[in-house]
Amino acid sequence: MAMLSGLLRNEIADQVSINIINAFAKMRKFISINGQVFERLTNVEYKLLEHDNKFNQVF
Numbered sequence: 898m899a900m901l902s903g904l905l906r907n908e909i910a911d912q913v914s915i916n917i918i919n920a921f922a923k924m925r926k927f928i929s930i931n932g933q934v935f936e937r938l939t940n941v942e943y944k945l946l947e948h949d950n951k952f953n954q955v956f
Contacts, residue, residue, distance in 0.1 A: 928935070
């Protein structure tokens with residue numbers, strides 16, 4: 898999408914390029930702010946998998 902809007906030279910293509918860049922900047926900021934939350938969620942998921950495996954072994 899970004900490459901296509903770079904080839905097209907009009908106001909809409911320019912706005913699309915700006916919106917794509919802004920979206921990636923917002924995603925990067927969101928991930929950096931919430932990085933610890935994602936890490937904790939990953940840890941909880943691993944623990945859940947461990948417990949599932951232990952339950953499967955018991956039953």
